[in-house]
Amino acid sequence: MRLACVQLGVEGGAVAKNVAAALDAVRDAAAAGADLVVLPELFDVGYFAFDAYQRAAESLAGDRLGRFAAVAAEAGVNVLAGTVVEDLAASAADGIAVPADDGLANTAVLFDRDGERRLVYRKRHLFGYGSEETDRMVPGxxxxxxxxEGVCVGVTTCYDLRFPEQFRQMVDAGVECVLVPSAWPYPRVExxxxxxxxxxxxxxxxxxxxxxxGAFDGDALCGRTTVYDPWGTTMASAGEAPATVTAEVDPAEVATVREEFPALRDRR
Known part of the structure; x- marks a missing residue:
């Protein structure tokens, strides 16, 4: 599976502009041969544009995500639109299962080549250190x-990287590739x-x-989108500027590594 990771330049609060740029990036990646295109965290509104969350929020069945479903079908490519600000009450009204009757969620949606919704992940670990996310969002x-494309994929989001038990849950469910849309800022590059x-x-x-x-009111994202293989080796990476990072994901390689180095079987 050819993976294209879009390190999008995100402008805080500029939803229409950000969405248009993301749609163009999906089309470009599909034209270049991508099987799955992944977008970053809150690419629609910008992570640090906290005051814009409410006005930017929509149902998962709303027009904005509908445009990503449409471009996935038109371009014949899988797309992780992820993440966006979800209005949980609006999603519930549209018959979508939600973790709460009201509020907002930081939500990733995976569309297949037919534009069908295949996975919905709502960020479980909300970030409160110098952030308003915990005050404004409901955890998944x-x-x-x-x-x-023959690969078992899962999704976590940004701060979830600090909670290894969540990744173990996905491994137990068969995951071979984890997609991590993020809005990771300076100075925590290491x-x-x-x-x-x-x-x-x-x-x-x-x-x-x-x-x-990109940057917003003094906060700047550090970029450095990276794809790691099952040994933890860097396959492809970017600097801090907007870029698209591509890599080949092979489930047979996961099986080979896990057979050769059976650490998962040695868990107690």
Whole structure:
């Protein structure tokens, strides 16, 4: 599976502009041969644009995500639109299962080549250190996985990288590649590099840590989108500027590594 990780330049609060840029990036990646395109955390509104969350929120069945479902079908590519601000009450009204009757969620949606919704992941670990996310968002309650292009994939989001038990849940469910849309800021660059690699090493799985690029009111994202193989080796990476990072994900490689180095079987 050819993976394209879009390190999008995100402008705080500029939802229409950000969405248009993301749609163009999906089309470009599909034209270049991608099987799965992954977008960063809150690419629609910008992570640090806290006051814009409420006005940007929509149902998962709303027009904005409908445009990503449409471009997935038109371009014949799988797309992780992820994440966006979800209005939980609006989603519930549209018949979508939600963790709470009201509030907002930081939600990733995976669409397949037909534009069908295949996975919904709502960020479980909300960030409160110098952030308003914990005050404005409702945490998710599920860690789903699904098969795309013959690869079992799961999704976590940004701060989730610090909680290895969540990755173990996905491994137990068969995950081979974990997608991590993020809005990871300076100055914690070494944390970003270390945690993504560690999750790949300890779970013997691919990890695609997909960050955004840009600044908002003094906070700047560090970029450095990186794909790690099941040994924790960097396959492809970016600097801090907008870029698209590509890598080949092979489930046979996961099986080979786990057979050769059976650490997962030695858990107690």
């Amino acid at each position: 309650d599920r860690v789903p996985v699904t098969e795309i 944390h970003w590099r270390t945690l993504g690699r560690a999750r790949a090493i300890e779970n013997l799985s691919y990890v695609a840590a997909v960050n955004g690029s």
